[in-house]
Amino acid sequence: MQSLHAGLGQALADFHREHPGVTVRLRQAPGGDVPQTLRDGILDLAVVALDTPHLRGLTTRLLTKEEMVLVTAPTTGSPPSGQPVTLAETARLPLVDFPRGWAIRHEVDKAFRSASLERATTFEVNDVLTAVDLVRHGLGVCIVPQSLAARFPELPVRPFTAHAPAWTVRVVHPRGDLPPAVAALLRRIRVNDPARRREPAPRRS
Incomplete structure (x- = not known):
């Protein structure tokens, strides 16, 4: 997205200070391309504007609405x-x-x-x-x-x-165990979002 999730920059900065040896590569892309890119293993996680919490093979968490x-x-x-x-x-x-x-x-x-x-x-x-x-x-x-x-x-x-x-923003990643670096960054993204909300866990499909 184009500068529409205010917590992401702070999350990346905090992660870099805590894990200076880990390189995080970030890119912007059309939201419609993100789910399949995650399923293909090209991306580890994504912050995306997404109005549905249920995506085949993926886990989503609500950040803001x-x-x-x-x-x-x-x-x-x-x-x-x-x-x-x-x-x-x-x-x-x-x-x-x-x-x-x-x-x-x-x-x-x-x-x-x-x-x-x-x-x-x-x-x-x-x-x-x-x-x-x-x-x-x-x-x-x-x-x-x-x-x-x-x-x-x-x-x-x-x-x-x-x-x-x-306007609904979610963080999305493949289901299952995440690599340690990805899990650490995911925790940071959630911590640094002041407006995150709880919602029911996604159905498995």
Whole structure:
């Protein structure tokens, strides 16, 4: 993911201090590619936006779950930050969107389908900073997780009245015993996430 799990950097830094002889290789990849890459043994674990806790042959643990919000430009006469907005109102605004295949785009598309609404994408960009810059200049609005919106406090944030897209982040790894280094890093990722929640253990398949 692109900078959407705040606890990961701290977890990696703590792990590196405790285990300086272990090299951790990190890469970003489309979320849809992750499960099979884990099953094939190419990855040891992944932090991924994933709305299902059940994946064949894999174990998942919930890290964070939150609603997405609408980020708007700080212009005079705009509704104040915190004022609720509907998806129908949002559909009539110029929308800064992300490409298909992105987890944010998937959840936003799903929310509009659930509300039986169609929308037009005015801008489609593949990085968060460009999306925010377009919003900052008043060219459009953007739907993002609350935790991401909080990184740009100058931009007004409006919650949705209903059908808010959900943002769910999980850590995923193959079932069974993990190599010691992987298990140690996994413990760090869980410790460094302040918003982790408990959920039922995944079914075996």
